[in-house]
Amino acid sequence: MKITLIDDEPDICIYLSTALEDNGYDVTTVDENDSVIQVIQKNQPDLIILDIMMPKRSGISIYRELRSTEMFRKIPILLMSGMSSEKSFLPKGFRRLVNDDNIPLPDGFIEKPIRLPELIKLVHKLKR
Amino acid sequence: MVTPTNIDDWIKNNLFHVIPMAIAVINQNFEIVFANKTFEKMFGRWEKKKCHVVYKNKDVHCVDCKGVKVFKDGVARVSEELGYNKQDRITHYLQHTIPVIDENGDIPFLVEMSLDITETAQIRKEYQLLFDQVPCSILLIDRNFRIVKTNQKVENTFGNIIGQNCYVALKGYDTECQECTSGQTFRDGKMHSGNHVWKTRSGKRREFLVSTVPLRHEDGHFDLVMEVAIDISQTLKLEDDLKIANSFMESLIATSIDGIIAVDMGEEVTIFNQAARKIFQIEDHEKITKEKLASMLPKNFLAQVSAGLGHVYLPETEVITMEGGKIPVRLAGVQIQIKGKQSGMAISIQNLSEIRRLEHEKLEAERLAAVGQTVAGLAHGVKNLITGLEGGMYMLNSGIEKGKTDRIGQGMEMLNRNIHRVSTFVQEFLSFSKGRKIKAENCDPVQTADEVVTMYSAKANESGIKLLHEYDSYIAPACIDSESMHECLTNLVGNAIDACRMSDNKNGKNVLLKTFEKDNAIIYEVIDDGCGMDYEIKNRVFTNFFTTKGLGGTGLGLLITRKIIQEHGGKIELESEPGKGTTFRITLPRNRLPVPTCTEES
Structure with missing residues (x-):
């Protein structure tokens, strides 16, 4: 199963990609200078793990584009942030951030700091 | 010597000449045939001269000749005449014209007795003029309160009221007034005064100040009182207005x-x-x-x-x-x-104590709110750090477990890096929450901005960014903490340069710092044409620990900047568009700036 991980913090990219690979997943991270959309188009991942707060372009902005583009619409997305808990993020925090009722909710949310077993469980659940 | 026997002679020869009246005898031809010494003194030589020549220097008969009438009807007359004395001066004289009637009833002569009243007439004229022209109303009242005489002013104001009772003419009463000023004077013979409302002939009621004086005869007794009245309505009205204005002002001042x-x-x-x-x-x-x-x-x-x-x-x-x-x-x-x-x-x-207190409370509340946000934000910042630390731990543990040396090294590196980040965070957070007290003093707002631009010029140059400072030629000194303001501008200009470097197209980027005054506020604008920000980022730039610089920033810079601006009573705003650039604007209204912390010498 192919996962594309998008986070601006290199340490978190290394940590999560290593941990997910240890659990048998194929993980691609996105370099600071790469275009996120191009990488996803190239990789055709089965799951996207997307950090919300990032330089240049926020996770929400990327999420919006992915959900409004036909070829990416079906790919499950797991949003990730340290700014709120899952309870407070879904659906209220998400709606406030997206500011658009037509954008569907994400397939999952994981709070930082990441409890690894929980992440693995969630990723497993989202595996088609 | 005059004795009773020769008194007739004395009267005939002497009295006639010393009597203080000019006496002349005129015949039917109007020639003066006889005159006494007083006449000669008054009119000069008279022998064989016609009366009109002597009296009036005229060769012809007078138009209104009294002599003609007396010769005709034999009735004595008194008239006031104007003639010329022997010095040719106009002379005012009172003349009695008396016929001398003989036993036949004929009138062969007239005796004319003239009294020089030139001076008296002059005085009388002057008094009349004065009486009529004084700017007040004068009335003479008799003991029956009948108006005997008035001046012109009374006639103009009240009409011809001579002969009427004063209380009828002036007040429209049927009986005497209760407070009668003239009455007081009639009773005690002294001068009195009082205020009376009189009705003018146009029906208007005016307030008069009336003074009454007795018009005494030589012997001290009097039958007339003179009333002198001044219209004081206008004065009274002004006085009232003044009183109202005064009391209004007094209560205004008092309250x-x-x-x-x-x-x-x-x-x-x-x-x-x-x-x-x-x-x-x-x-x-x-x-x-x-x-x-x-x-x-x-x-x-x-x-x-x-x-x-x-x-x-x-x-x-x-x-x-x-x-x-x-x-x-x-x-x-x-x-x-x-x-x-x-x-x-x-x-x-x-x-301004109360205003100051409220301002201070407001700033304090804002500061507390900022601290609250900071504490909330701290959790978020710490979460990221913990994730980094956990990552390091995972790499280290799994490296040891799997015997992967490079992974152990990577884990150690991550741990070190994140531990260092934790300590930087803690330091910055402490300095932020402690809140350095601002030290405001009068300084040149342009100079502070200029220093920041100079400081960054090398870095900007290295990255191929054009950094400029535009400023008003003169901005009056303002009370700001130049060190703190320096920090703010350093943060903003630093961010702008970073935004240019993060931009997709890195060529020909510009950062412009503008310093100017508008509407009594000092304004700093930091304008870049760098990468700009999208909606989500814009909403979070002033949130604690928000950074777009990955490992390079703590996310506290803009928060500190905002805090300093708030402590100066100002505000910070931003406009940004992804790919187009960002403008940060600091507005410092002069009337909200802090007071100098240390007073200047001199």
């Missing part, structure tokens, strides 16, 4: 929330209202001298107002209370001039 003080040209403090007493903490009964006042006001304030600088306005200053405390006030002083001559000073004082 004013601002202190109001007036001083005259001498040493007197003429007005010192309740609000002023409260500001200066002075007891109600205590008297204030000008000297004391000057010692409580800012140095030379009174002198400046007095020096004719017109309106002296100090929007923010301090006064010293009775107890020696300092009160922040707004002070305005103005010179009072009456007809171009300085006659005193008026000072108004607004107590």
Whole structure:
């Protein structure tokens, strides 16, 4: 199963990609200078793990584009942030951030700091 | 010697000549045939001259000749005549023309007796003129309160009222007035005065001040009283208006929330209202001298107002209370001039303590809110750090487990890096939450900005970014903490340069710092054409620990910047568009700037 991980913090990219690979997943991270959309188009991942707060372009902005583009619409997305808990993020925090009722909710949310077993469980659940 | 026997002779020869009347005898030809010495003294030579030649210097008969009439009907006449004396001066004389009738009833002669009244007539004329022309109404009243005589002014105002009772003519009453000023004078013979409302002939009621004096004969007894009346309606109305204006002003001053003080040209403090007493903490009964006042006001304030600088306005200053405390006030002083001559000073004082307290409370509340946000944000920042640390731990543990040396090294590196980040965070967070007290003093707003631009010029140059400073040619010094403001501008210019470097197209990027004054506020604008921000980022730039710089930033820079701006009473705004650039604008209204922390010498 192919996962594309998008986070601006290199340490978190290394940590999560290593941990997910240890659990048998194929993980691609996105370099600071790469275009996120191009990488996803190239990789055709089965799951996207997307950090919300990032330089240049926020996770929400990327999420919006992915959900409004036909070829990416079906790919499950797991949003990730340290700014709120899952309870407070879904659906209220998400709606406030997206500011658009037509954008569907994400397939999952994981709070930082990441409890690894929980992440693995969630990723497993989202595996088609 | 005159004896009873020769008295007839004396009368015939002497009295005729010494009697103080000019006597002449005229025949039917109007020739003077005889005259006494007094006549000669008055009219000169008369022998064989016609009467009209002697009296009036005329060769022809007078038009209204009394002599003709007396010759005709034999009735004696009295008339006032104008003629010429022997010096050819106009002479006013009273003439009795008496016929001399013989036994036949014929009138061969007339005796004319003339009394020189030139002087009397002149005086009478002058009095009449005075009587008519004085700017007040004069009436003569007899003991029956009948008007005997009035001057022209009375006639103009009330019409011809001679012969009427004064109470009827002036007041429309049927009977005497209860408070009759003339009556008082009739009773005691003294001068009196009183106010009376009289009705003019146009029906208007006017208020008169009436003075009455007895018109005494030589022997002291009198039958007439002269009333002199002055229309004081206008004066009374002005007095009333003045009283109303005065009491309005007095209550205004008494109830004013601002202190109001007036001083005259001498040493007197003429007005010192309740609000002023409260500001200066002075007891109600205590008297204030000008000297004391000057010692409580800012140095030379009174002198400046007095020096004719017109309106002296100090929007923010301090006064010293009775107890020696300092009160922040707004002070305005103005010179009072009456007809171009300085006659005193008026000072108004607004107590700013309460406003200051509220401002301080508001700033404090804002600061507390910022601290609250910080604490909330701290959790978020720490979460990221923990994730980094956990990552390091995972790499280390799994490396050891799997015997992967490179992974162990990577884990160690991650742990070190994140531990370092934790300590940087803690330090910055502490310095932020402690809140360095700002040290404000008058400085040049342009210079502070210039220093930041100079500091960054090398870095900008290296990255191929054009960094410029545009500023107004003159901005008055402002009370700001230049060190803190330096920090703010450093943050903003630093961010702008980073935004240019993060931009997709890195060529020909610009950062412009603009310093100018608008609407009494100092404005700094940091404009870049770098990468710009999208909606989500814009909404979070002032949130704690938000950073777009990955490992390079702590996310506290803009938060600190905003805090400093708030402590200066200002605000910071931003406009940004992804790919187009960002403008940060700091607005510092002068009237909200802090007061100097350390007072300047000199």
